[in-house]
C-alpha cells in the first residue's frame with residue numbers, strides 16, 4: 001500500500017508563502033504528473049514529498065504514514081533528477097550499488113538488485129563504463145537504475161528528460177511508461193512538456209501560483225477544462241480564445257456575439273444556468289476543431305498571416321488588426337494556406353464558454 005496524500009500542504013520561504021494549502025490523493029500504483037508555468041511550485045511540492053524541503057503547514061502521508069518528520073531516506077521514495085547526479089569517478093555498476101553498500105545491505109542482495117535494474121533498463125553492457133563514457137540517454141537510465149535498486153514505494157521524477165534531445169526524449173518517455181507498467185509502483189513526475197504529461201499520466205495536476213487549478217485524467221483536462229487557465233495551458237498549439245458578449249439566453253443554451261469577429265454569433269449549448277444577457281464572456285476553441293466555412297454554427301472571415309506545413313498536418317496563423325489572432329490546424333490545409341482570406345466555422349459543440357473571470361460555464 002503506497003498511495004500518497006497531501007492535506008492542506010503549505011510552503012513558506014521566510015515570510016513568503018509559495019504553496020497555499022494543496023490537497024491531493026494519489027492512489028497506489030498511479031502515475032501522477034505535475035504541470036504548470038515556471039515558478040508555480042511543482043519542484044517545491046515534489047521536494048517536500050521527498051523530504052528535501054520542510055513542510056511549513058499541513059500533512060504529507062505515504063502508504064498511510066504521516067512523513068512530515070520522517071527523514072528522506074526512510075520515506076520509501078527514490079528521486080530522479082534532471083541533472084542525473086551520478087558519481088563521475090565510479091563505474092555504472094558502482095553508481096547503482098553505492099547507496100545499498102553504504103547502508104550495509106548484504107552483498108548478494110545488492111548484486112541481485114543491481115543485475116535486475118540493469119536488465120530492466122537494458123544497460124547490462126555498460127556496467128564497467130564511467131558516466132562520461134555514456135550518452136545522455138544512457139546516463140538518465142543509470143540515474144533511474146539507482147532509483148530502482150532502492151525498491152522504493154514511490155518514484156519521484158523532476159523533469160528527468162529535459163536535458164535530452166528531442167529524439168531521445170521520445171525514447172526515454174516510452175521507457176518510463178514501460179517501467180511504470182512493469183514495476184506497477186506509484187510515480188510522481190514534474191514536467192514542462194505537454195506531450196510527456198498527456199502520454200505518461202494517469203492523472204495530471206495543473207498548478208498555478210502555488211494552488212491546484214484542476215486534477216484529472218489527461219483527456220478530461222483537455223476536453224473538459226474547469227477554467228480558462230487550464231484550457232489555455234493544456235494543448236499545443238494552444239486553444240484559441242474569442243471575446244464575446246451574451247445577446248440572448250434560451251432553453252439549454254446561450255447566444256454569444258463574437259465582438260471582434262464582425263458580430264458573428266454562436267449559440268452555445270449549456271447544461272447549467274445561462275449568464276445574464278450582456279455578460280462579458282469568452283469562447284474557447286481548439287485549433288483542430290474549426291471546420292470549413294458553412295459547416296458549423298458561426299462563420300469567421302479571417303485573413304491568413306502565415307501557414308506552417310508539418311507534413312501530416314498544417315497550422316494556419318490568422319488574424320486581422322481588429323480581431324484576435326487565431327491558430328487553425330487542418331490536415332488538408334495546403335490549399336487553404338494558399339488563400340489570403342478564408343472562412344472557418346466554429347461547431348457549437350466544440351465551443352467552450354468562460355465567464356469574465358475565466359470560470360467555465362457548462
Ligand code: ATP
Pocket residue numbers: 013018036037038039040041042043044045192
Ligand atoms: P520551474 O518550472 O521553473 O522549475 P517550479 O514550478 O518547479 O518552476 P519551484 O522551483 O517549485 O517552481 O519554485 C516555486 C517558487 O518558489 C518560485 O517563485 C521560486 O522562486 C520560489 N523558491 C523556490 N525555492 C526557493 C528558496 N529556496 N527560497 C526562496 N524562494 C524559493
